[in-house]
Amino acid sequence: MSQFRLLRERRFRPFFLTQFLGAFNDNLFKNALVVLLTFQAASWTTIAPTLLANLAAGIFILPFFLFSATAGQLADKYDKARLTRLVKVLEIAIMLVALAGFVLHSLAVLLGALFLLGCHSTLFGPVKYALLPQHLHEDELVGGNALVEAGTFVAILLGTLAGGMLAAAEHGALWIAAAGLVVALAGYLTSRGVPPAPAPEPGLKVNPNPLTETWRNIGFARENQPVYLAILGISWFWLYGALFLAQFPAYAKSVIGGGEGTVTLLLATFTVGIGLGSLLCEKLSGGQIEIGLVPFGSIGLTIFGLDLAFASPAGLPAGAPLAVAEVLAQPGVVRVLVALLMLGVFGGFFIVPLYAMMQSRSAAAHRARVIAANNIMNALFMVAGALAAGGLLSAGLSIPALFGVAAVMNAAVAVYIYRLVPEFLLR
Template sequence: MSHQPGLLRTSCFAPLFVTQFLGALNDNVLKNAMVVLLTFQAASWTTIAPELLANLAAGVFILPFFLFSATAGQLADKYDKAALARLVKLLEIAIVLVCGAGFWLHSLAVLFAGLFLLGLHSTLFGPVKYAILPQHLKSEELVGGNALIEAGTFVAILLGTLLGGLLACAGDGTAWITAVGLAIASAGYLAARAIPVAVPPAPSLAINPNPLTETWRNIGFAREKPAVFLSIMGISWFWLFGALFLAQFPAYTKNVLGGSETAVTLLLATFTFGIGIGSLLCEKLSARRVELGLVPLGSIGLTVFAFDLALASPATPAAGLGALGLMPLASTWRVLADLLLIGTFGGFFIVPLYALVQQRSKPEHGARIIAANNIMNALFMVVGALAAAGMLAAGLSIPMLFAVAAVCNAAVALFIYGLVPEFLLRFIVWMLIHLVYRLRVREFDAIPENGPALIVCNHVSFVDALVIMAACKRPIRFVMDHRIFRWPLLKFAFRTSRAIPIAPAKEDPAMMEQAFAEVGRALDAGDLVGIFPEGKITADGEISPFRSGMSRILARNPVPVVPLALRGLWGSFFSRKNGPAMTRPFPRGVFSKIELVMGAAIPAAEATPERTQAVVAGMRGDCV
């Protein structure tokens, strides 16, 4: 069941969502209204060419991200984020008045000052909105919360862009722009007043005003955990990728599709709708946990459909058709489908990455790591814009630019997944569970959020460990027979998850001793360790006696024991029912139902093999 509608009714999330939505809406109303006015009325404002003005405006807006993100991150870690949100919204009201003065005075300098302050507003609020989520939401709500924030942001960008353009073209447009901006900013301030207190994680932090040294320090915090830093790189790449596509929409519509201004809106709305769909689907597909397996799926979709967009682009443009005029053309539907799917897979890509950064960052560094992310986002977008401009100036067509972006996306994805194989591991596990089985998890939250525990489960098939990995929020280091560990098709998954191979004492006593020593080190480090105490995959569907190895582990590391029971895997392709496993092509068919039942943790002193076996057998019941 989706948890997102419920989040929008909670006092801990709804005010933040409304505040963020209205802030993004106002940024884009004011920014696009200025761009439209300066584009179509440039002669009455300045002698600078309209094309240069548009690029200057983009640069002025993004400059504060480089100058003040480091300071914004420090403020969000040192002070109550709810109080900061209210101050930022008051600043937004003042910014609208500055923009209004620029319109009234017909002053380009004042308008650009207002645009700079709008960028400052977004810079200050960025660390607040993302770093506050782990404080106000449960871990299983993080994906849903991030999905709503991302979907809301892109909808606000779309609506703000459309509204800003309409206001700029209206009679006495500057007065209307100021009035609407004030109304939105005031509503945002009222919403911010309802955000609950967020206790600062580092109240004694001394503010470093030097943006260069503090930025490098914040990047250092992110680099402490490779998965966090590589996630930031992935997020930044997505913003480069998305910004590149958005920037080409007007010229692509006019010069490639042969459409008018209304057709630009159609493309923008389709792309934005796709990102919203992908973001909101993330929670359902990930079962309300941070599912990194969606990230490779997202990157595959981005590459495939961006490349297909290049192929789908018509060789000859139509004759200035509007949105309705383009719709009967078959090529238009393929282009729109590609844009929708690029947006959807983009949502799959970015939402889990944001949630991972929040979940795995140290709380006392959370806002500063988000600030580092914002700086990298801005840097990537600037570099992407310059690279795109250079390639287009060199004669590359817009469809070919999309094809180059698709190839680069594949290269970046392979680079990231090579450095952090956990993403590919989760993708393999996620695909297995969703393409072969329908997994139901009866979860009692017995696995601790942090710290060591011993996970024990009955052993039914060759994929038991992968099923448990798919259901568990935390990584588990499984102890498994060395022959299964080396099985060709699953070896990558087991090696990447740092599984521990073991052999019977009579076969290889040295490997067995080495395995027990590694289990001890893993538990000392606070990891979860998973074992199958039967010591072998069942050959008759019954649970074999649990062996004494678990007692030896608990004697050295008296950690809680979490019992699990697998149901429904007996008779599957990977089980040994009626002979060797994997010799009968899906005897129960694909998409068969399986269950994982989790019981309450058993204290180490009470977790004898006999009692643990009885608990697992009771949870499994007659459903094997």
Template sequence: MSSQFGLLKTRRFAPFFGTQFLGAFNDNLYKNALVVLLTFQAASWTTLTPEVLANLAAGLFILPFFLFSATAGQLADKYDKARLARLTKLLEIVIMAFALLGFIMHSLEVLLLALFLLGLQSALFGPVKYAILPQHLHENELVGGNALVESGTFVAILIGTIAGGLLAGAAGQPTWVAYAGLLVAVVGYLCSWGIPAAPAPAPELVVGLNPFSETWRNIGFARENRTVFLSILGISWFWLYGALFLAQFPVYSKSVLGGDETTVTLLLSVFTVGIGLGSLLCDRLSAGHVEIGLVPFGSIGLTLFGIDLAFASPAAPPAGAPLALAAILAMHGTWRVLFDLFALGVFGGFFIVPLYALIQLRSAPEQRARIIAANNILNALFMVCGALAAAGLLANGISIPVLFAIAALCNAAVAVYIYSLVPEFMLRFIAWLLIHSVYRLEQKGLQNIPQEGPAVLVCNHVSFVDPIVIAAASRRPIRFVMDHRIYRLPVISLVFRHMNTIPIAPAREDPLMMEAAFEEVARALEEGELVAIFPEGRITDNGDLSPFRPGVQRIVERTPVAVIPMALQGLWGSFFSRQGGPAMSRPRRLLGLFSRIALSVGAAVEPAAATPEHLQEVVAGLRGDWQ
């Protein structure tokens, strides 16, 4: 994980990280301090009940995300994001000074207005927070940067929540809350001055002030890319899911586990540490690029451990409740609950970090901040809906453990729905699982695959899993041209079909299919896609390269693009190869699944030089003697 922590030493990331960390800390310090004050000292402030005040405070903080996120997204696309970050931090200083005035005046109205304004400041900073990362980080740093931001945000939430509660009860001096918040805001403002310039991608944009029409317009921008929009829905669902669990911790600690206030802090800490660790592990598991295959992995864990948490929860609190933290930890069942919460956090990190990075990577730069604003609006909407649904179920007699189980089952249903609409997520998961659990893949020369624009990839054909291995190594989706007989094989045909594979047949078998395949290849290249072809035309049955056929030459004569030679090594003799007979027919070879394999990528070959003989020579050189 050294690569992502190295970002904290760079000027293009460290000041921004400090700015957003202190902002999240301050939000939760003030918000939780105010909730604690209104819970335990409500009588000295108002005649409203603590329950009403707590919900009023939560609503006032989240309301600005609905009202101002659309405008915030436009501002972040129109103006320099570093400058906007400084202005929002300056606004935070003014708000905390206003909150101090509220404490001095002992005015609940002023304090609640300050909370609303703090929500406004967060809504304005939100699009800047995520849209600035692609401008300052390289593509292979994007996952690591998002991982640090997510883990830092949750740690800031945890520390801010604890600090707010402690300051609220500190010797009857609630003004300490405002002084602390003012100090944090000033330090955050100073940090923001170190953020490098992030020029506006759409300086000519005319800002619309109608929040409803602009919200709908921003959502429209997000819907232009189906994968981006469904990623936003996935993130919004995660916030619903996570917020639902977090909201139950106080009552769950008291009425289910039989603990006191320290138990609530313990549950929050374990969950937060899990999310932080899961977020940081994303960079290691995704090998430095945006690996959306981790998203299904995360959703599986969120479902399984959510269900197990329901079963691990005791049916009734122990005798003598509320118990001190030491007594709670002495109970054997508590450790299973803590492990489930930790695992939920870890898999939540696997789920959310790649989705944020994917939105940043695939959004149009001139619309990116507005798309992030749409994400923030939908996040808030989903959290409100989740809170209402949870309140309704609990009001109808559903216990909290059963609520957890229902949420976990809904998570599974949502995951299946999203992955059925965008199979790329599940396909990347299968590919990721193959090269991390079944094989140990060495990758050489991947920088030779262009990050954008069309190209034809050519590779030797060793086994039935060649396309999956290549797809797992590539940072971009690939359209494979494949023999129609392999394309139609049971079970794996489902994978190939969802990979948008192009089936092809020899002219003597089906000339119409062959012509249709070449037409589809030309169309894909014209649209800027990567197309991969196995020029041998078949899987080898002796380990050697068969003569390359002239299909690639025909392709580049019609659409002149670069040809990228590649070679697979180590798959000959595997369970999926034809060594000694039909592939996948010798179970003993499964013992060799965890072996080392490699994909070597060579420099691009110009279209004019892409003859079958030359390409075979280059691929043979890349492969060497290792079959």
């Protein structure tokens, strides 16, 4: 049966819509704020726009390090449907804080709202992935995860586009705040339809110390080597994907000679690829968790990462920045887009079975805390990847060469994981 039938069922549809709207709102506000601070920085602060953009990214990701361990405990201790509704109430409050920041023209309040939005995502992460195994049968986990991953990337794309458009509009600040509030309210309404998901360990005593609890959560994950290696694989994918995504603006401008529309084209192509790959997983898996797709995915991630590096134009075209139609007419650009699309497709093959495997093989009593450990590792890998990419680019490496280095590293990581757990190579 098709995975899309889950979208008609009450045990999945309200949850899917809730997480979709949450991801949309995160990216709407985050991108709108970055665009505002990039093009209107002088009216807000004396800090350089490039520094502000990196500061905003750091503020958003910081809560994943600080509060993921606590979020995992809460998701194991309380009913996840109830927690989902409380998180949505928090999102409404955060959007009111953002509205106050725009009205008061206060950068500090807006950055505070961004930090709180990061807290909102941190709290929802363990709930989001630990809830799926409670509402879906094991033969539906791949299809459910595929829909969630595809939906999340589409929400990221649409939220990013909407944020940029609203920031560029007249009275953009108020439009951003109003849109964020409307989306948060819609998310709360959909969350009311999420069926109960009883706590697996209601007697759990919450440890507020993030350091000791983080180490304990990682310990839960390490109890099962395939689960731990699935987490490492997921974290590597987020490092790899985030490294490519972060370079899109500079790549569009300084390599293929495009403008903002070209950045959108690159992001949309990659997002469509991830969505297609994720949804194809269910068809290729035959209704079971098919971890044999993971090495297949890693091979594609390496091949098309290298292809993207070699397909990139050697020199900036004359007349840059070019319109999207002019960019598409340039030699090699179609190959770049095909490589990017396939990079997304094979990324979907790689990531969906790993999420399903992590969920199905984690002990129910501390599944949310294992997912919290995964979120912490994801954030750590993404920060490490951003620092490494920044260092290599500062040392004079070109963006296409950076893509090539990342692809070679991807092959090395894949060989390391598959040597440790040959089970990944079985289909």
